Amino acid sequence: MKWILVFTVICATTVGDVCRSLGMRQHGEMHEFSPGAIGQAFAAVARNWLVIVSTCAMAVSFFSFMKLVAIAPMSFAVPMSAATFVPETLLARFLLKEKVDWRRWMGVGLILVGVYFISQ
């Protein structure tokens, strides 16, 4: 059961973050941060299907993680959920066409090892 939940958390978080990034990139850079402008911007993105998929995926991720920490120790759940960094960085490079240089890969590697240590 716990491995099914780990797999669900990783897949749902990855889908959620990648779709959110794609949806927000379609919307374009936010420049105005007055309450009215923020309201207009989020009313616009709320109709974007990528953002809708992202929000649903994040909800699945959230509840799966809650269930995971209920049946497994945090020292297992936290590093396992941080494993999303790997597929997300790969998708950022190959699907989102971002320039992922050695510093970003090295940073992700350091963070993954760091998360493992703080979870022990």
Added chain:
Amino acid sequence: MPVTNDQSGLHYKTRLFTVLTILTNVAGNSALTKGMQQIGDPGSTPAALIGALFHPWVALGVALLIVWTLTHMALLSWADLSYVLPVTAFAYVLTELSGKFLLGEFISTQRWFGVLLITAGVFLVGRTPPSSVDAGTTPS
């Protein structure tokens, strides 16, 4: 409150939203955890779960996580996912430090080493330009 679109404006805006994203994430999760610990097991019926939302700490946690979602979305409107994901991992460090300094929890040498590694990783990624693709475009 328009924010300028030049490089320094972009860096300022990115740093501001990164800090907001990290703070709301840590504060939201902490408030939610505190509330759920006070409630105990609310049961799994929809009425029980909705009832839990009216607990002050749970309500505060949910409100902060909504702000986290909005700041995270705003950040991703101009910054790369491969930048946002590692730099916001500083939330792990802040969670450890708040446990140590607010709750007086013990942090072992091994966990301090983890804090050091995550900080180094965040610093390294933070040195890269936040955006490598143009906002408003979709990858081909």
